[in-house]
Amino acid sequence: MAETKPVLMQGNEACAMGAISAGVRFYAGYPITPSTEVAEIMAAKLPEIGGVFIQMEDEIASMAAVIGASIGGMRTLTATSGPGFSLKQENLGYAIMAEIPCVVVNVQRMGPSTGVPTAPAQGDVMQARWGTHGDHPIIVFSPSSVYETYYLTIAAVNLSQKLRQPVIMLLDEVIGHMREKVFIPEAGKLLVEKSSDQIPSDWKPYDEKGLTPLVPFGFGHYYHVTGLFHDQYGFPTGDPPHVERALDRLHAKLEKYRDEIVLTNYIGHKEPRVAIVAYGCTVRSARSVVKKAYWQDRLPVGLLSLQTIWPFPAREIEALAKQADVIIVPEMNMGQLVGEVERYVCGQAKVVPLNRYDGEMITPDQISELIGRWLS
Amino acid sequence: MQLTQDFLRTKKLPHIWCPGCGNGIVTAALVRAIERAGYDQREVVIVSGIGCSSRAAGYLNFNTLHTTHGRALAFATGLKMARPELTLFVIMGDGDCSAIGGNHFIHSARRNIDLNAIVVNNHIYGMTGGQHSPLTPTGMKATTAPGGTLERAFDLLELAKGAGATFGARGNAAQPRQLEQLITRAAKHKGFSVVEALSPCPIAYGRRNKLGGAVEMLKGMKESSVAVERAAEMDEADLEGKTLNGVLFSNDAPEFSSEYHRMIKKDQG
Numbered sequence: 001m002a003e004t005k006p007v008l009m010q011g012n013e014a015c016a017m018g019a020i021s022a023g024v025r026f027y028a029g030y031p032i033t034p035s036t037e038v039a040e041i042m043a044a045k046l047p048e049i050g051g052v053f054i055q056m057e058d059e060i061a062s063m064a065a066v067i068g069a070s071i072g073g074m075r076t077l078t079a080t081s082g083p084g085f086s087l088k089q090e091n092l093g094y095a096i097m098a099e100i101p102c103v104v105v106n107v108q109r110m111g112p113s114t115g116v117p118t119a120p121a122q123g124d125v126m127q128a129r130w131g132t133h134g135d136h137p138i139i140v141f142s143p144s145s146v147y148e149t150y151y152l153t154i155a156a157v158n159l160s161q162k163l164r165q166p167v168i169m170l171l172d173e174v175i176g177h178m179r180e181k182v183f184i185p186e187a188g189k190l191l192v193e194k195s196s197d198q199i200p201s202d203w204k205p206y207d208e209k210g211l212t213p214l215v216p217f218g219f220g221h222y223y224h225v226t227g228l229f230h231d232q233y234g235f236p237t238g239d240p241p242h243v244e245r246a247l248d249r250l251h252a253k254l255e256k257y258r259d260e261i262v263l264t265n266y267i268g269h270k271e272p273r274v275a276i277v278a279y280g281c282t283v284r285s286a287r288s289v290v291k292k293a294y295w296q297d298r299l300p301v302g303l304l305s306l307q308t309i310w311p312f313p314a315r316e317i318e319a320l321a322k323q324a325d326v327i328i329v330p331e332m333n334m335g336q337l338v339g340e341v342e343r344y345v346c347g348q349a350k351v352v353p354l355n356r357y358d359g360e361m362i363t364p365d366q367i368s369e370l371i372g373r374w375l376s
Numbered sequence: 377m378q379l380t381q382d383f384l385r386t387k388k389l390p391h392i393w394c395p396g397c398g399n400g401i402v403t404a405a406l407v408r409a410i411e412r413a414g415y416d417q418r419e420v421v422i423v424s425g426i427g428c429s430s431r432a433a434g435y436l437n438f439n440t441l442h443t444t445h446g447r448a449l450a451f452a453t454g455l456k457m458a459r460p461e462l463t464l465f466v467i468m469g470d471g472d473c474s475a476i477g478g479n480h481f482i483h484s485a486r487r488n489i490d491l492n493a494i495v496v497n498n499h500i501y502g503m504t505g506g507q508h509s510p511l512t513p514t515g516m517k518a519t520t521a522p523g524g525t526l527e528r529a530f531d532l533l534e535l536a537k538g539a540g541a542t543f544g545a546r547g548n549a550a551q552p553r554q555l556e557q558l559i560t561r562a563a564k565h566k567g568f569s570v571v572e573a574l575s576p577c578p579i580a581y582g583r584r585n586k587l588g589g590a591v592e593m594l595k596g597m598k599e600s601s602v603a604v605e606r607a608a609e610m611d612e613a614d615l616e617g618k619t620l621n622g623v624l625f626s627n628d629a630p631e632f633s634s635e636y637h638r639m640i641k642k643d644q645g
Contacts, residue, residue, distance in 0.1 A: 060447060
């Protein structure tokens with residue numbers, strides 16, 4: 001991919017521009033700090049390129065409108081923060097069940113409730129996973145830079161289209177509001193998943209054999225879309241074997257494309273004594289510590305950063321647990337993803353949480369102090 | 377007029393509705409209206425919420441979207457904005473539309489977006505077994521108002537009008553021909569149209585309120601309804617306890633989706 005044109009951008013802006021680059025032409029949203037810039041940029045840009053921006057009456061309606069527009073064949077995005085993300089959950093579950101693509105951005109702020117609207121936090125990790133009811137699959141990306149925000153948003157749109165599955169972009173206030181350099185590729189150089197215009201004659205909206213493309217409404221394929229458990233034509237069913245098969249189907253598509261979905265990155269010593277597992281803005285502090293400790297001081301440390309937090313990168317954690325003695329999990333919450341890390345480390349390494357929940361970032365000093373303690 | 381089988385998913389029948397329910401009559405009126413208006417099957421979309429009447433979407437052979445409780449109009453707004461050339465009928469029940477979906481209802485009216493809301497009003501939550509809704513008349517009984525509800529009911533069409541809707545009509549299951557005509561007119565109207573279709577629920581509403589069976593309820597509905605044109609000549613005393621039916625209001629105002637797409641074209645130069 002040719003990367004030209006370095007641009008100084010805000011994280012929220014990178015999210016909006018990434019979405020537009022990936023073909024998003026519909027945005028519905030409701031104002032909420034610290035995500036509002038996404039809506040403002042979409043309101044300015046979309047009409048210029050033939051897209052639709054609509055400010056809805058509430059967060060619930062925004063999620064609903066996005067799903068409605070996706071069924072009409074548009075690529076869609078909505079952005080919010082914790083309180084709004086809570087309100088979107090029911091319709092998010094609908095999109096998962098009905099297999100309607102869409103991308104939902106949650107620029108996390110300090111909760112619970114109204115919390116500290118302008119302070120960063122990583123408190124919505126479990127809400128992103130389990131916020132809507134029932135056993136549903138979900139994809140959640142957690143970028144650690146403005147650059148990653150741009151490219152992960154594109155990946156989110158692509159995956160969402162390909163798998164007919166909602167994807168969550170879990171930003172935080174730091175990433176959403178910081179400004180950094182992003183390399184914007186030249187026109188035509190981006191990998192954007194193309195929708196298929198070849199509809200097989202035996203097309204079924206929820207084919208038992210596996211994924212089929214979404215055929216938008218209005219093209220003569222008269223199918224039914226519902227949040228009820230449904231058969232391969234979309235019609236409601238409560239028949240136990242059908243219900244089980246339908247739920248398995250939702251999970252199977254994520255398992256099948258696991259390697260495209262789960263994105264992680266490791267830097268540092270090949271056999272670290274102390275490793276850090278981080279995501280989102282916390283990666284930034286961890287990276288600066290590991291850069292110095294490993295590249296400068298040659299200490300046996302490493303950092304596994306998770307761009308994808310759900311589905312959880314279980315294999316990567318299992319592999320890391322075989323190498324590392326100690327795994328530090330810094331999070332700006334009271335300990336959410338650390339439980340999942342422990343589950344897959346399974347006693348093979350010591351898992352040490354590092355939590356901060358006062359609305360401030362975890363500093364490199366906090367991390368290096370903890371590393372020093374475990375190295376000595 | 378014979379019902380067009382092409383517009384029905386006959387394999388999905390029989391429907392789930394109770395004996396005496398008016399949902400079938402309202403659904404049939406909708407199908408006839410779509411046919412009479414001459415729409416192409418592929419340009420019609422049926423959107424519905426959650427509740428008994430919203431199950432109609434599953435029996436109609438179009439692109440059908442059975443959404444979440446109260447949110448049908450919000451889904452429909454997204455779809456209409458994405459595909460303004462489609463004609464959308466949004467079927468909702470009284471609770472679905474005016475309680476949990478009340479916010480979307482007034483804002484759809486405010487935007488005057490070209491959606492055709494068919495509100496099947498049986499004055500009760502039927503699917504959950506008979507709880508009172510914002511359209512249950514004061515004093516009527518429900519499982520959640522065993523002594524009769526103290527709450528006042530919305531006048532749905534006044535609400536729609538006040539919020540900015542540009543077409544409002546009321547019909548009932550006892551007069552299906554008129555209902556069909558009202559839906560046809562709503563469909564032809566450009567802007568947010570509301571058709572309130574009064575419908576009997578003998579099981580969850582009539583029985584508890586001693587209104588008799590389906591036949592008595594339909595008869596009562598017919599007797600208490602007065603055409604708007606005739607009501608204009610009647611005095612207040614005569615109109616006591618009567619329900620107006622027909623087209624209550626119809627006026628012109630800019631329609632949101634077409635205004636928006638005109639702006640887009642201008643922006644693109």
